[in-house]
Amino acid sequence: MEEKAINSRLDALEKKIDLILQFVNQQRIKSTMIDDLGADLAIIGKDMYHTAVDELDKRQVEIQPDEVSDLFISLLRNIENFKSMMNMFEMMFDLVKEIGPIFNEVIIDFTKQLAALEKKGYFEIMKEIPPIIDNIVQGLTPQDLRDLADNIMLIINTVKDMTQPDMLKSIDNAIKMYSSMDMDKVPSYSIWKVMREMNSPEMKKAIGFGVSFMKNLSQSAEKNKKK
Secondary structure, X not given: OHHHHHHHHHHHHHHHHHHHHHXXXXXXXXXXXXXXXXXXXXXXXXXXXXXXXXXXXXXXXXXXXXXXXXXXXXXXXXXXXXXXXXXXHHHHHHHHHHHHHHHHHHHHHHHHHHHHHHHHOHHHHHHHHHHHHHHHHHHOOHHHXXXXXXXXXXXXXXXXXXXXXXXXXXXXXXXHHHHHOOHHHOOOOOHHXXXXXXXXXXXXXXXXXXXHHHHHHHHHHHHHHHO
């Protein structure tokens, strides 16, 4: 029994020794690889250094060791700032990625709206606006523009009053009546016939309207003079 126990312990010890040797061998391989990498990097660094020195010498650039050390220290001192700046760039890129599809949709919608306006003829109408403005500018003097500016509110109020439903209806009726009249077939009226027509209810009402209109117009003119 003791011999079997000793043999089992020896086997376990051999396995542990094998594991230790394997680990040591792996570490040796890693160390060799690191040494080789360091040697290669040293060669590359020397080549880069000599190349940089040659290029700087060709361009007549002189670098002081103190300046290099100050720059290196400044870089180390501002690592947090560089990190913050990189985080800001990442946030900006993320924002651009999120806004990109929305911006594309906005451009597509805007293009569709322009196409719809062009189809309706808005752009053709806009082409005709500059000649109209030119005619207005050429037909008005600076004094006309000053008078227009002084009376703009009166013009706006007049237009507002003219656009009332009752006023528009009256103007529309007058235009329709005038359009329906055949000027070549207007009958001739003698004085006696006019006097007979004046006794009709329609003419009496028309005369009353004309007198009332002229009377109110005269009163309004007098009020404006007093102001």
